[in-house]
Each structure stands twice: as C-alpha cells, then as structure tokens.
Amino acid sequence: MKVNSTVHTAVTMTIKAPYLFAIIGALLFSACKSDNRQVTADMIHFPDANGEASEDAPVITFDSAICRFGTLAVGEKFVHTFRFTNTGKSPLLIAQVNPSCGCTTPKDWPTEPVEPGAQGQITVEFNSTGNSGQVDKSVSLVTNCVPGVWVLRLQGTVIGADVPQQNNSPVQMEMELP
Numbered sequence: 001m002k003v004n005s006t007v008h009t010a011v012t013m014t015i016k017a018p019y020l021f022a023i024i025g026a027l028l029f030s031a032c033k034s035d036n037r038q039v040t041a042d043m044i045h046f047p048d049a050n051g052e053a054s055e056d057a058p059v060i061t062f063d064s065a066i067c068r069f070g071t072l073a074v075g076e077k078f079v080h081t082f083r084f085t086n087t088g089k090s091p092l093l094i095a096q097v098n099p100s101c102g103c104t105t106p107k108d109w110p111t112e113p114v115e116p117g118a119q120g121q122i123t124v125e126f127n128s129t130g131n132s133g134q135v136d137k138s139v140s141l142v143t144n145c146v147p148g149v150w151v152l153r154l155q156g157t158v159i160g161a162d163v164p165q166q167n168n169s170p171v172q173m174e175m176e177l178p
Helices: 017-031
Strands: 060-062 066-073 077-086 094-099 104-108 119-127 133-143 149-159
Touching: 060 149, 066 077, 077 149, 094 104, 094 119, 104 133, 119 133, 119 149
Parallel strands: 066 149
Antiparallel strands: 060 077, 077 119, 094 133, 104 119, 133 149
C-alpha cells in the first residue's frame, strides 16, 4: 500500500504561523548538529493558500504507515522498520521523531537530507510491558513535506497477565460516634 500526501493516517491539520515557525526553527536548529549537513532555504516548503505543496516539494511515500503486529505476550518487545521513498523533487528532511508514549521507542531514522528517489527507514520498538488488550501506538514525524506531520502506527493485541489497575477512587470510611 502506498501512502502519499493526499492519503495518510488521518492527520488533518491547518498550519498556523506559530506552528510553521516552530517547524522551520526545528529544521534549522537540528541542521546545526553536523557540519556536513547542509539545509538550505529551498528545502523549506510552504503550502499555498489552499494547503497544497509546490511541484518541487519532497513527498514521503511509505510502503505502509501502519504495522499490525498481531498478538504479543505481556512483556514482549516488537521491532518494526517502516520503509519510505522520497518521491518528490527536492531533499526530504525529518526534523523530529516523537513517540506517543514511553513504551514506544524510535531507534533510527535519517538525520541527513534524503535525496529525491532515495529510500530511508525508521525503526520503532514497542515494549508491551504494562499494556494489555488492544493497543494502538504511534510515532509522529515532523518533516519538510506537506503535510508537515506524519503518523506511523503500531497496532495489535497484548495478552497475558492483566496489568494491575490503580484504584484512584477516594477512600470511603464510615465512623460511628459514641
């Protein structure tokens, strides 16, 4: 299944000025980490008034943005590699990779620009400890594509000993007066 800028994992967003500046700042700041990583102004792509990308913008196309891992036992770890291709006409930048929770860990992703036609991968590990039942974990990517945020998902079922639930209800006591 190919995922492109018009079909993606239910991420609909309107880019507002503060968010746009934050994305640009993150891209430029993350570019300062390495001397041989060159981020230029032509790598930053702003959508037009209709939210459309220019013809020269990078396009991230995943083999699949959803991984259904089936069934895991509580405490098991699952590792999956999401593969993608830059099907656009300019270099693709991945500025941030953010997991939805502490049980999901991104392991690797390209820190250098991905040239048009080149492929890349993002490896994610899910630790099922503390989870039970149906799970839907996500990892968000901040890119220079339009849309700028992409979501990768790990879905499945965790079985085994139930995870103890904390009782957050107030303690009720009855007292009799003499």
